[in-house]
Amino acid sequence: MNISFRINGTNKNVDIKPGELLYDVLKSIGISSVKKACETSSCGVCTVLLDGRPIASCSYLAAKAHGHEITTIEGVSREAEILGSLMNSEGAIQCGFCTPGFMLTVIAMKRELQNPDEQAIKNYLVSNLCRCSGYEGQLRAVKLYMEVPQ
Numbered sequence: 001m002n003i004s005f006r007i008n009g010t011n012k013n014v015d016i017k018p019g020e021l022l023y024d025v026l027k028s029i030g031i032s033s034v035k036k037a038c039e040t041s042s043c044g045v046c047t048v049l050l051d052g053r054p055i056a057s058c059s060y061l062a063a064k065a066h067g068h069e070i071t072t073i074e075g076v077s078r079e080a081e082i083l084g085s086l087m088n089s090e091g092a093i094q095c096g097f098c099t100p101g102f103m104l105t106v107i108a109m110k111r112e113l114q115n116p117d118e119q120a121i122k123n124y125l126v127s128n129l130c131r132c133s134g135y136e137g138q139l140r141a142v143k144l145y146m147e148v149p150q
């Protein structure tokens, strides 16, 4: 079947197989930033934004993306540069494997929530796991990023 969607501001038509997952379709069209680990919607490494909301692309049927807007880290370069710089300075990036999915979730949170407290931040980020940096540096960077004017 053929589906169409917008990816990082560009219209795309893609032939997909029944049951094909969004992660695999994104890879097939050259989106290299999206990673995959658990494949069970548990780690958040494969996060992309669908109409601005974080989803796990490893478990999302590509057919359901028809007619929607998908954003990967390539599509939010200005925000990613600011957030990445804060994460670097707070020691929140080590291997970097989780970083694109984590940053997309933080960017979506900043767009969605007004002045979230620490618990609200933790709740929003609960599905994005990191296996090497720990979470304190990430939390410091996220709090600083939430203060940056939109």
Ligand code: FES
Pocket: 035, 036, 037, 038, 039, 040, 041, 042, 043, 044, 045, 046, 047, 056, 057, 058, 059
């Ligand atoms: S690889 Fe998709 S949530 Fe872990």
Ligand code: FES
Pocket: 092, 093, 094, 095, 096, 097, 098, 099, 129, 130, 131, 132, 133
């Ligand atoms: S920085 Fe390595 S998994 Fe998060």
